[in-house]
Amino acid sequence: MDVIGSEPVVGVVTAYDLADGTGMDVIQAVREQTPQTPVVLFTDVSPAEIDTNSVEEVLVEYLNRDLPDATDRLGFIVNDVIDHSAQVGFLTPDNEDERLDALDQYDIDSLPIEESFERLTDLITAHFDVAVAFVGLIEEDEENFLACTGGDWDSLTREDTICTHSMLQEDVMVVEDIANDKRFNKNEQLENLGIVSYAGANMTSSDGHVIGQVCALGHEPRRYTAKEKHDLEQFADTAMEILELRQSVLDNQDVEVHQ
Amino acid sequence: MSLRSDAFETAQLPIDDIESGQSILLVGDDTTALKTVFARLVAADADERSVVLATNAGGRSIQRLLDDARDGAGSRASILTAEGPGRGADVSTIDDLKDITQVGMQFSNLVGTSQQSTARFRSGIFLCSTIVSELDDTRSVYRFLNSNFLTELRRGDGIGVVAIDRSAELETDVDSMVTGMETSFNIRIDVEQTGPQTATLHLSGVPGSEGSVDITL
Numbered sequence: 001m002d003v004i005g006s007e008p009v010v011g012v013v014t015a016y017d018l019a020d021g022t023g024m025d026v027i028q029a030v031r032e033q034t035p036q037t038p039v040v041l042f043t044d045v046s047p048a049e050i051d052t053n054s055v056e057e058v059l060v061e062y063l064n065r066d067l068p069d070a071t072d073r074l075g076f077i078v079n080d081v082i083d084h085s086a087q088v089g090f091l092t093p094d095n096e097d098e099r100l101d102a103l104d105q106y107d108i109d110s111l112p113i114e115e116s117f118e119r120l121t122d123l124i125t126a127h128f129d130v131a132v133a134f135v136g137l138i139e140e141d142e143e144n145f146l147a148c149t150g151g152d153w154d155s156l157t158r159e160d161t162i163c164t165h166s167m168l169q170e171d172v173m174v175v176e177d178i179a180n181d182k183r184f185n186k187n188e189q190l191e192n193l194g195i196v197s198y199a200g201a202n203m204t205s206s207d208g209h210v211i212g213q214v215c216a217l218g219h220e221p222r223r224y225t226a227k228e229k230h231d232l233e234q235f236a237d238t239a240m241e242i243l244e245l246r247q248s249v250l251d252n253q254d255v256e257v258h259q
Numbered sequence: 260m261s262l263r264s265d266a267f268e269t270a271q272l273p274i275d276d277i278e279s280g281q282s283i284l285l286v287g288d289d290t291t292a293l294k295t296v297f298a299r300l301v302a303a304d305a306d307e308r309s310v311v312l313a314t315n316a317g318g319r320s321i322q323r324l325l326d327d328a329r330d331g332a333g334s335r336a337s338i339l340t341a342e343g344p345g346r347g348a349d350v351s352t353i354d355d356l357k358d359i360t361q362v363g364m365q366f367s368n369l370v371g372t373s374q375q376s377t378a379r380f381r382s383g384i385f386l387c388s389t390i391v392s393e394l395d396d397t398r399s400v401y402r403f404l405n406s407n408f409l410t411e412l413r414r415g416d417g418i419g420v421v422a423i424d425r426s427a428e429l430e431t432d433v434d435s436m437v438t439g440m441e442t443s444f445n446i447r448i449d450v451e452q453t454g455p456q457t458a459t460l461h462l463s464g465v466p467g468s469e470g471s472v473d474i475t476l
Contacts, residue, residue: 024360038406047364048351055360057399059406062364064371073371080414087406089398091443159398168439175432182430186396 005033011082013074016043016050024052027060035159036088036141038081042074059087085140089159093168095209100140102209108137108146111246117147117239124216124235125149128228132195132217135203135239138167138210150217151193160189163213166200172229174199177221197222199229201236206244214239267307267381267418270299270329272460274468277446279379280412282419284441287450289315289386289424292458295476296450298324300420301383302332308373309336310382312366314389317343318350321385337369341389356393359400363407370411380417382408388427397431409443 003009012030014023027039043050044065052058061081063074081087093099117135124133132150136143143161145153158164162184166173175198178184184198195217203212214236224232266276277283283300287293294316302325303309309332313321318340322333338350339362345352351369353362373380384390391400404421412419421444425433441447441463449461456476462468 041364047361047368050361050364052358052360052364057394057396057402058360059363059399059402060360061406061410062367064368067371067375076414077410080410084410084413086410087402089402089405091401091404091440093442094445159401165435165439168442169435173435180430181432182391182395183397183436187398 004030004037009034009037011078012037012039013042013078014039016041016045022051024050024055024058027058028055031058036085036157038085038087040074040077040081042070061087088141090164091168093210099209099211102205102207103137103139103211105205106211106243106247107250108144110250111243113242113246114147116242116246118149120214120235120239120242121147121149124214124232127231127235128199128216128224130197130216130218130222133215134217135212135214136161136163137203137212138163143213146212153193156189160187162190162198163200163215166198166213166215167202167210170202172199172201172224172232174224174229176223179221194219196220199224199232201229201232203236203240203243205240212239267379268304270302270332272296272299272474273472274460274462274465277418278466279416279418281446282409282412282444283421283446283448284437284444285420285422285448285450286425286437287423288426288452290450290452292452292476293422293424293450294324294385295328296448296458296460296474297383297385297420297422298328298332300418301325301381302328303335303379303381304329305331305335306377307335307379307381308377309338310366310369310373310380311336311338312362312384313338313340313342314356314384314386315342316340316385318346318352319343322350337373339365339369356390359390359394359403362390363403367407367411370415370417374415378416380411380415381420382411382417383420383422384408385422386424386427387421388424388429391429391431391436392427397436404443 014026016023023041040061042063121133134148135146142155142158144155197218200213200215202210266278268276301309318338321338325332341353341356446464451459461471
């Protein structure tokens with residue numbers, strides 16, 4: 001377990017019966033330290049005999065070691081769960097690979113976008129009279145915040161974000177009161193940040209992929225009118241235009257240098 | 260292990276056969292129509308096996324539903340149920356749906372075991388909305404679907420159906436949740452019961468069968 005806490009681990013395979021505990025202890029520890037790391041429980045102990053009373057909502061892939069093709073299956077399954085981030089606590093669009101490819105087209109670290117986005121999030125907080133506004137890009141495992149007014153946020157694990165749900169909807173997603181929504185009201189990260197209301201609009205690339213979100217967050221419950229939702233979409237479209245234009249300028253500079 | 264073969268025939272439904280690997284989100288009120296369409300999609304043909312997680316129905320009830328959809332399908336099913344007694348090797352029980360860790364392991368084990376007799380399988384969850392209502396944190400439902408359901412469809416020769424009762428009290432915006440879930444599934448079918456023996460299916464993502472079709476139950 002020391003290794004899991006200190007080094008990147010892409011996947012864990014554990015037996016159930018261990019000299020100093022059980023595989024469930026390992027799984028619990030992995031989920032607490034790196035919740036998105038896939039785990040396979042490889043054992044000849046049947047599920048009904050496995051003590052799950054000590055763990056809470058800890059999902060794992062179970063593979064019966066007694067199956068005739070168990071060893072072949074194990075290799076196949078381990079590769080699969082690693083390649084597909086197969087045990088995360090959020091759903092991904094079925095074109096997730098293409099979406100991530102589209103996101104990779106933007107050389108975010110080289111683009112002078114921070115000041116532009118900060119001006120934009122300042123405007124959003126003022127326009128909606130909300131505590132926090134941000135521009136975030138949704139990467140494979142986390143959301144990276146490019147600008148954030150009202151909060152000092154760098155990134156969040158993707159399953160802890162509302163944006164990973166919002167990005168799956170075409171229109172603006174509003175959560176009037178997170179306390180009343182089971183998808184989010186057990187999320188300690190959101191609670192610690194004091195977020196009560198949420199509105200998120202998609203940043204959609206020119207080839208149609210949702211790569212990020214522009215969001216307004218409040219510390220109080222609130223509704224958004226149709227006009228306000230439309231305004232948020234306009235802000236998201238503006239953020240996307242800034243990103244596209246900056247990338248175009250960078251691409252043209254690279255061409256000129258090579259010439 | 261990941262080789263794909265023939266498409267899966269749908270019993271008594273006016274839609275084309277479903278390609279192996281496809282996932283289907285079945286949405287509607289908890290009516291006879293929803294149960295019937297679920298059974299017609301999940302009922303195994305002669306060279307297949309069904310693996311069903313039943314949250315609100317006993318094993319015998321699910322076997323009868325499958326038999327009604329396709330002759331003999333009930334005996335080609337492995338059922339994990341939160342209701343009623345176990346019945347031999349084909350119907351096993353779970354004590355508590357809240358113990359999603361145990362549910363997930365048992366379901367994975369059933370799929371793996373069923374593939375020892377035939378590679379082709381149809382898996383189904385009736386009703387996933389009940390799981391959502393039982394668990395404190397919806398992220399666990401998504402992790403369960405990712406870890407123990409959708410993965411099997413990517414790897415093996417099978418299709419999977421997840422039924423959602425949209426009238427269930429889930430303490431969330433059900434429309435928003437279903438819209439989000441839809442993007443992870445290949446096919447969405449909305450079931451609307453229109454009479455005691457009739458229903459309309461609203462189809463999305465079904466090759467060659469977009470739009471609405473009427474069925475007799």
